[in-house]
Amino acid sequence: MPTMNEIARLAEVSLGTVSNVLNNSAKVREPLRRRVMDAVAALGYEPSELARGLRRDKTNMIGMIIPDITNPFFPAVVRGAEDAAFGSGYRLVLCNADNNQSKEIAYMTQLRTYLPTGILVIPSNFSEMTMQLGSSKRSGPVIVCLDRMPRHWKGDTVTVANEEGAVQATQHLIDLGHKHIATITGPLHLSGAHARLMGFRRALKQAAIQVPMEYVQESSFDRAGGYSAALGLLQMQPRPTAIFAQNDMIAMGVAMAIRELGLLCPRDVSLVGFDGLDVTELMDPPLASVMQPGYQLGAMGIQLLLERVKEPDRLFRHHVLPTTLRLGASIGPPPPVRPAKKTRSSAATKSKK
Amino acid sequence: MPTMNEIARLAEVSLGTVSNVLNNSAKVREPLRRRVMDAVAALGYEPSELARGLRRDKTNMIGMIIPDITNPFFPAVVRGAEDAAFGSGYRLVLCNADNNQSKEIAYMTQLRTYLPTGILVIPSNFSEMTMQLGSSKRSGPVIVCLDRMPRHWKGDTVTVANEEGAVQATQHLIDLGHKHIATITGPLHLSGAHARLMGFRRALKQAAIQVPMEYVQESSFDRAGGYSAALGLLQMQPRPTAIFAQNDMIAMGVAMAIRELGLLCPRDVSLVGFDGLDVTELMDPPLASVMQPGYQLGAMGIQLLLERVKEPDRLFRHHVLPTTLRLGASIGPPPPVRPAKKTRSSAATKSKK
DNA sequence: AAAGTTTCTTGAAACGTTTCAAATCGGAAC
DNA sequence: GTTCCGATTTGAAACGTTTCAAGAAACTTT
Structure with a gap:
């Protein structure tokens, strides 16, 4: 790699002049400037960012x-x-x-x-x-x-707007008639995950819907975490009719779990994600998600x-x-009657509505 | 940021010694080494990669x-x-x-x-x-x-193994009975895209299946490219019964086009991709794809x-x-009789089964 | 034409490292 | 107590830039 010194020698000017030309740091008269530029072109000179950085800090x-x-x-x-x-x-x-x-x-x-x-x-x-x-x-x-x-x-x-996004998603589920809404959060020490949980809680509180503690699952922000958290949620009694996954990777894991348990989305359980990734539009069914720019x-x-x-x-x-809510076929109204697996009593009380 | 000079001063040794300690470039006796290490720790010294890089080239x-x-x-x-x-x-x-x-x-x-x-x-x-x-x-x-x-x-x-991967995918389609197989390639000046096309051709040639020129579409390696190429392919007569998308982004675009035209995958057209991305497993239907490590x-x-x-x-x-072929529900046997859009005659033949 | 201005150009120092020849040290051998 | 020798330690040069005080050139003024 050629250095400024070689440029200077070839152009028959001093080192300082080369620098001045290269950085426009001082006026250089045309003939000299020309010679320098020619030399630069001839040698294919590129300034060393290392040296330059060292000097300029x-x-x-x-x-x-x-x-x-x-x-x-x-x-x-x-x-x-x-x-x-x-x-x-x-x-x-x-x-x-x-x-x-x-x-x-x-x-x-x-x-x-x-x-x-x-x-x-x-x-x-x-x-x-x-x-x-x-x-x-x-x-x-x-x-x-x-x-x-x-x-x-x-x-x-x-x-x-994490909190607002979460409110939008949750509110939408509430509007569809869901009463049993669970969420899978990201690691709660992260401000975004925390805010999304706050939004989730706020929307439900406003609608006077109780959230059982076990309906809030903390997970890592990836597919594996979402998958295992969903396996747990989907086997609870009563089973949530909707899950708010706090990012799309988690939502993918949830979708896998749903499929694996032989359930159908959104018939048995609605799913909404957060991120609005391109790829989740092509999921089966297309994922509703809070879009982040x-x-x-x-x-x-x-x-x-x-x-x-x-x-x-x-x-x-x-x-x-x-953020904006992207709708998708992964959410729908809750199942009219929720099937119970074990307890007879819960099946009975359920039909009171 | 502290420099080596400050370390040297604090440890009361020379600059060279500090360097020797830091790089183990020469034996340094314990007491000195100790003093240097202490100074480094005390000042939280981190060597400047800029200076170091400049010197060591x-x-x-x-x-x-x-x-x-x-x-x-x-x-x-x-x-x-x-x-x-x-x-x-x-x-x-x-x-x-x-x-x-x-x-x-x-x-x-x-x-x-x-x-x-x-x-x-x-x-x-x-x-x-x-x-x-x-x-x-x-x-x-x-x-x-x-x-x-x-x-x-x-x-x-x-x-x-681009060519082999393409052969695997194409061969699988052939084995399922497809005779009208199209492909959407990446930019053919890329060696990988070129090789995949070769593999596609080789498999078909070996099975003595002709490929109309327009069944080979060149595209960019992204969703948009796949989408518009697929729109074209799917409206050809006869319509291909299978499409080999040469990467998964293209396959996603194809899936969109299929959906948009009201067709069903794999009933009307089979689809196989290349990459084996995690996310395409969750597509509707799950995408068969040649997995790349x-x-x-x-x-x-x-x-x-x-x-x-x-x-x-x-x-x-x-x-x-x-590479290995990942199977998925996006591929199946060809439709027993291929539906035609315009010609009456073909509509008649359709009901023969 | 000399002195004074202004405009260009130059040369050397400095940035924070590594490297290496030279200087110093600590003992062992005499 | 010297002399030597190998093992440590030191100091200065060098890496390729930018910067800036100072020198040189080119004009203006007188």
């Missing part, structure tokens, strides 16, 4: 840390971020923490040593991360949190980040993006 | 360039690569080229200026990329191609890459990973 990269690249929601966010960053001349480098706390910390630490302009993080754990992030007081890379908000985090954030989430994250780079002292902002 | 990052992060196949590959790289002490940084040639080149060029140990690339375009890669003759980062093989590319590669693809890529770092002069290797 900052590189043109923006780091992004996501919890799980195999959950299609995150790639959507990444794409939004990538487009926005690339458009502004920054290169997005992505790190997949794989839901692993130590990997997340390792990436956070490593990324820093590359002096990126900023870091966009979808945090997957709380306490540790907060400490790390805490040290972003005055200098170092700008950090923006996406999708989830660590407790005590003071900084820019973009999230979606993943692409915008990422794009907005980069926007906040770059604005803060420009004005480090502006007030912290917290953008909340709206 | 190589950093601990491995770059990875993928064509489309929203196609779930690629995240699976990334995860495999990430696990393998992380386990060996390297940090994987991912760049999403977004099916965009200029982005791909920009990332390739930029990545290089960070002096990564290696680059893992799933190339999405041919000529340009080959030129870029070509310059990796003797020095610079090790480059390994994944999944697709640029023409004239001399270097390590990992791909899957995405995770292993990524992991093997890193393995080859690191082996070449160790022994730059070994012979180039080309690993081919096996």
Whole structure:
């Protein structure tokens, strides 16, 4: 790889002049500028970001840390971020923490040593991360949190209207006549999962519907978690007539469980998810889901980040993006009479309505 | 951020000694080593990868360039690569080229200026990329191609058995009695897409089945492409009784088109995909698909890459990973008599059974 | 034409590491 | 108590940039 020195020699100018041409940092007269540009072209010179970053104390990269690249929601966010960053001349480098706390910390630490302009993080754990992030007081890379908000985090954030989304979904089920509504949450230490549960509770409370404790199951945000939580729920007495899965991966697991138990959706149990992934539209039946604007989430994250780079002292902002309920054949009215498996009494009381 | 100099001062040793301790590059007697380690811990020192990389002409990052992060196949590959790289002490940084040639080149060029140990690339375009890669003759980062093989590319590669996989899928359709089999390919300048088409052709030729030219549709590797290609195919006369979609995103598009035209899968038309994505198992009906070992693809890529770092002069290797056909309800026997839309005569023949 | 301005250009320092020749140390042999 | 030798430790150079004080050139003014 050619260096600036070789350019300087070939163009017969000084090193400083080459730098000035390359960065427009000072006026350079046409003939010299020309010679430099020619030399650059002739040698195919590309500046070393390493050296440049070392000297300027900052590189043109923006780091992004996501919890799980195999959950299609995150790639959507990444794409939004990538487009926005690339458009502004920054290169997005992505790190997949794989839901692993130590990997997340390792990436956070490593990324820093590359002096990126900023870091966009979808945090997957709380306490540790907060400490790390805490040290972003005055200098170092700008950090923006996406999708989830660590407790005590003071900084820019973009999230979606989790609580409202959950209310929409739950309310819709209530409107259809469901009285036995269960939910499978994500890990409740995550702000989003917590908010969705709050929304679920709020909607039911407002409709004066009781929720048995065991109708709220905490799970990881993946298919396996949803599957096993659903197996449990679907064998309870009385069986819930609707399940609100707090993300689409969980909903997929629920769908598997439903199928496996020989039940039919939505005849026996309605199902609504959260994310609105493309792929869940093609499920059997098409999944109703609360749509999150993943692409915008990422794009907005980069926007906040770059604005803060420009004005480090502006007030912290917290953008909340709206969600919308996508209807789908996976929800319908509750079964007119709920079949009981064991208890005769429950079958009797049930028909009182 | 503390620097090595501050460590040296605090530990009351020279800069060189700190470096020796940190890299075990020379024996350092216990008392000194101790002092250095203490200082490192006290200051929370992290070496600057920028400075280190500049000096050593190589950093601990491995770059990875993928064509489309929203196609779930690629995240699976990334995860495999990430696990393998992380386990060996390297940090994987991912760049999403977004099916965009200029982005791909920009990332390739930029990545290089960070002096990564290696680059893992799933190339999405041919000529340009080959030129870029070509310059990796003797020095610079090790480059390994994944999944697709640029023409004239001399270097390590990992791909899957595309042709064999396509044969498996096609053969299965033939065995079920299909005679009118169409395919929707990916962009044929990609080696994988090309190979799959070859496999498709080979299986049919062997069974002495003719393929009308219009039964082979080229498309992009995404849902939209599959959808519009399928709309065309499904309105041809005679209508194919089976479609081999050359990846699962295309298959999803086909499924949408089938549904939209009021047809039923597999009653009217069988569908088989390629990728074996998790999510397509839950489709309506569950998609039969040729499974590719995405995770292993990524992991093997890193393995080859690191082996070449160790022994730059070994012979180039080309690993081919096996594919397996995943059965699913989306394929069945052809309709006994194929319904025609316009011609009366064919409507008459239909009732003969 | 000399002095004064303004505009360009240059050279050297600095960023935080690694590396390596040279200096120092601690003993063993004399 | 010297002299030597191998084992440690040190100091300075180098990696490829940017930055900035200072020098050189090109114009203006007188």
